[in-house]
Amino acid sequence: MFERSDMKLANSEFSYCNTLIENFETVTQKPITAPSAVYYTGVDLGTAYIVMAVLDEHFRPVAGAYEFANVVKDGMVVDYIGAIHIVRKMKQKIEKQLGTELVYAAAALPPGTFELDSGAIKNVVEGAGFEVTNVLDEPTAANAVLKIRDGAIVDVGGGTTGIAVLKDGNVVYVADEPTGGTHFSLVISGAYKMPFDEAEIYKRNPENHKEILPVLQPVIEKVASIILRHIRAYDVKEIYLVGGTCCLQGMEKIIAKQTRLPTMKPQNPMFVTPLGIALSCKQGE
Template identity: 40%
Template sequence: MAGGDPHALLAAAADQMGKPPEGTPRRPRVGVDLGTASCVLVVLDSSDEGDCPVWVESAGSGALQDGVVVDFARAVATVRALRDRAVDALGTELSTAATAYPPCIPVADARACTYVCETAGFEDVTLVDEVTAAQRTLEITDGVVVDVGGGSTGVGVFRDGRLERLDDRPGGGHHLDLVLAGALGVETGEAERFKRERPTDALPILTPGLHRIAESIRAMTRGTDADLPLHLAGGALMIPRAGDVLAQYLQRTVVTHPHALLITPLGIARSAP
């Protein structure tokens, strides 16, 4: 069991990705992260001792844009395939789940995420915002959770474990890919591969885009104590030293976490009944 250590939970989830399960979970809790670039399904085996990741799988999606479902059929097919593989591998039915939406999108768009999961075979679906889900993994008491997704950046200000402010603005990993693609003269898919395979070469090109994300963070945290650390979640900023660029630009403490791509999916699963 990962217990109450967020980094131990993240490490256990990363270790489980792509591996067969070791048994059937007694109390499965399922999280579905409908990301812009990919969809991640996490199954936890929960007990009084903590949460243990038993199944972690992702699949390319492209069915969402800026947090909004733009291809319902494709989103459903992706989630159904992930769910069916998890059911077969774990040997148990998965009828309940949680999913998440970017903060501040219209209610109808948020509910579309629920409808995707229901149509894919989940009977009871809990809905949570992505920033709150990330906080459930990191267990931040006093600080700012910054969830940089493919299409947008969400910010939640927490004090004494309570959410005081929640906001979201366009701009994320996809926009960084566009910056890189334009500079290199390649397609966005090739730019994404370049970013992952040659992050040191990509960082100087991406720095102006990171500054734009930093300005969004500044605007969304204006009026809050500058000494509250910023905790980065989401896969869009999994670039070495990206946190340093934000910290220098904003003149604030920025905390990065290992396996940041899994922070929000794990928190979604922990939000499931």
């Protein structure tokens, strides 16, 4: 219904975003070791993945790493020591690659969880050896990369779906509900009679996406209903998908059909928020 016009719109609106992601994907395999006066690091503690993005003094990607982890549940840190260990290990690996110490970092939380968990997230990043210079909400971080002025940014992570409505470039409403990639894996586990961990791996393989999309349609439609409920009071014209779960091919078409709104996503939605966190990092005061 929206496919052709959406593709044109996505190509133009996501030009900066897709270029940044392409560069980041490249440096995760081959870091840029040219010296920089300062490095800015973004740490994204996700339910499924922890991602670390490192930018140089010109805010260009120079290195990065990501690792599957079970240290966060529904946006909350549940394995504090394990989270510190993973982040510290990533930090040390990248420092060895770049031949320098990483000092400054930013972090982010799902919308609506600041009072509950902002201290824990900050303590994890500080416990790994960083000086935390900014903690922000995930939709604001994502928009540092997307640069959307009007619409709804929907971050479907491993445990939750976060929604932010933007008007004139400002976030005017945020919400977060427990439905995400974990629920997708539970459906696959039940449908295919396989252990949950195997379902997680099966889900992440792009070669299986066409096959599992019809199986996952009911839970994707639930995500769409969550989106609709939260944007109903706002004049939202477009939906922008980010988050690792949105890597599922064809998911955006189901949400577009259910919401009757153009629904777009960049080429690798998993890396949008981590890069936005790094872009929001700053030097210590």
